[in-house]
Amino acid sequence: MLKKVSSVALTACSGYDKQVLPQVLDRILKTIELPTSLGTNFRSSEVLLKPNLISAKAGPLACTEGTLILAVARWFIEQGARVGIGDSPAFGTAASVLKNLNLLDELAHLGVHVRSFKQGVPIELSGGGQAVLARAALECDLLVNMPRVKAHVQARLTMAVKNYFGCLVGLRKAWWHMAYGGNTPCKEKRFFDRLVRIPTALPSSLNIIDGIVAMHRSGPVNGTPYPLCVLAASTNAVAADSALHAILRVNPQDSPVMAACRRAHMDGADLSQLSFPLAAPKDLQVNDFQVPGILNPVRFNPFRFLKSSLRRVFMNNDRLLERFDGK
Numbered sequence: 001m002l003k004k005v006s007s008v009a010l011t012a013c014s015g016y017d018k019q020v021l022p023q024v025l026d027r028i029l030k031t032i033e034l035p036t037s038l039g040t041n042f043r044s045s046e047v048l049l050k051p052n053l054i055s056a057k058a059g060p061l062a063c064t065e066g067t068l069i070l071a072v073a074r075w076f077i078e079q080g081a082r083v084g085i086g087d088s089p090a091f092g093t094a095a096s097v098l099k100n101l102n103l104l105d106e107l108a109h110l111g112v113h114v115r116s117f118k119q120g121v122p123i124e125l126s127g128g129g130q131a132v133l134a135r136a137a138l139e140c141d142l143l144v145n146m147p148r149v150k151a152h153v154q155a156r157l158t159m160a161v162k163n164y165f166g167c168l169v170g171l172r173k174a175w176w177h178m179a180y181g182g183n184t185p186c187k188e189k190r191f192f193d194r195l196v197r198i199p200t201a202l203p204s205s206l207n208i209i210d211g212i213v214a215m216h217r218s219g220p221v222n223g224t225p226y227p228l229c230v231l232a233a234s235t236n237a238v239a240a241d242s243a244l245h246a247i248l249r250v251n252p253q254d255s256p257v258m259a260a261c262r263r264a265h266m267d268g269a270d271l272s273q274l275s276f277p278l279a280a281p282k283d284l285q286v287n288d289f290q291v292p293g294i295l296n297p298v299r300f301n302p303f304r305f306l307k308s309s310l311r312r313v314f315m316n317n318d319r320l321l322e323r324f325d326g327k
Contacts, residue, residue, distance in 0.1 A: 006239035006268045007032050010247075010279045013212050013231040016067040025071050025208075028233045031277050035142060035204035035235055043080030048115060048140035049073060052147050052163055053087040056100035058221045064146045064210050066103045072144060072208060073112050086115035086136050087166045088173065120169035125197040127264070133201060137167045143205045145237060149214035149230075149244060151223050151291045154298050155192070157255045158220060159244055160207040160237035164198045181299030191298045192260035199237050207240045208233050211247075217290045230284050239268030246271055246281035248289045256295070 009028040013021065049072060051064035060066065069085070076083050085107060087094045095114045098104045107114070117134035125131055137143055147163035155162060165173060180191040199205065211230035215223035230247060234240040238261045245252050252258035252269070261269040268274065271281075 004267045005273055005275050006234060006236040007275050007277060008232060008234040008236075008239050008243045009277055010230060010232050010243060010281065010284060012229055012279065012284060014229050016065055016212060018067060018071075021067060022071050022074070024231055025068075025075055028231060028278065029075065029208075032233050032235065034206060042076060042142070045081045045141040046139070047076045047081040047083050047142045047144060048136060049083065049085040049112075049144045049146060050087055050137065050163065050166065051085070052150075052166070052220075053089045053094050053097040053101075054166075054220055055090055055092075056097045057091075060101055061148075061213070061215055061223070061225055062221045063097065063101060064148050065212065066101050068208075068210050068212070069103060069146065070106060070110070072146065073107065073110055076144070077110060077112075081142075083111070084113045084115040084136065084140070086117050086134065088117040088134065088168060088170060089166075090173075117167070117169060120172070123201045125194070126200050127193075127197055129194055129197070131198055131201060132169050132172050133167045133198070134169055137202055140203060143202055145199075145205055145207045147207075147209055149209060149211040149228060149248075151216045151219040153218060153220075153292050153296045155256050156291045156295060157245070157248065157250050158257060159209055160234075160240045161196055161199060161257050161261065164202065164237065165195055167198060167202060177299055181297065188256065188298050189260065189263075192256045193263065196238075196257060196260045196264060196266065204235075205237065206233065206235055207237045209240055209244060211244060214289070218292060226289055228286065228289070234268075236268040238266045239274050242268055242271055243274060243276070243281050247284045247286065248291075249285060249287065250289070250291055 009031045013024045051069050053063050073083050089097050115136035119135040120132035121135050123133050147159050150158050152158045209232040211228045214226045214228040216226040217224045
């Protein structure tokens with residue numbers, strides 16, 4: 001049986017210049033074939049941006065670049081869409097991270113609403129199992145997944161597929177680490193085999209990968225900036241990640257997320273299944289991007305899991321008290 005050919009738009013982009021970036025973004029978004037349910041007509045559509053908002057405490061490099069977030073929001077607003085933004089950060093809320101990144105006021109000025117990822121809907125995953133995914137991510141017309149290219153101490157390299165993990169509601173991300181991770185290769189695979197099924201449970205998606213300044217050596221929070229100078233877009237997250245693995249010269253089999261995609265025979269997991277209407281991976285390849293050699297266990301230490309859970313509960317209670325006191 002012939003595999004579906006997936007298109008990945010790749011282009012060089014030297015920085016986040018507010019004059020140049022919108023032009024580069026417009027070029028790649030008009031090059032790829034957007035989800036057929038919408039085509040080129042976004043008028044009155046609900047578009048939800050899902051950047052990586054893991055934490056702002058370690059600086060902006062841990063998150064999708066703010067200039068790119070604003071440029072994507074403006075692009076869809078110009079197409080007539082209603083735009084929202086959401087994520088489920090490790091600590092705090094999407095709004096608190098956006099505020100720390102100095103984006104909240106400008107997004108509000110554009111009319112972009114922050115959508116809560118607190119309400120979840122149980123969804124059956126292909127191949128078995130269930131995930132409680134954010135209602136906001138399920139009910140939009142188009143989910144725009146916006147990861148930053150990052151080295152990762154548990155997954156070696158993360159981009160589009162891993163970023164959908166943030167659609168899990170609240171503490172369920174930490175619970176997945178506890179329930180499906182482990183201290184053996186077999187148990188580690190179980191976590192990633194389950195994770196890569198999340199994108200197929202969500203509505204039509206577009207992936208815009210921030211590889212302009214990537215994070216290497218370590219991650220997903222405390223890595224080092226790397227000027228990769230690449231912007232990528234595709235409606236297939238697996239295909240987009242495959243292309244970036246080729247650019248970074250990271251063997252897909254050494255990357256737990258991509259290895260899981262290959263075990264599941266997902267469309268786009270093989271580079272031969274991809275088409276490149278703009279630049280090809282070989283045109284953008286680098287030789288010195290560094291990823292962790294030895295990976296940390298996926299399963300959290302039980303004490304760390306309990307501490308994280310209690311911290312999230314107390315942070316939520318503080319916000320409730322502030323509302324009650326009228327602050």
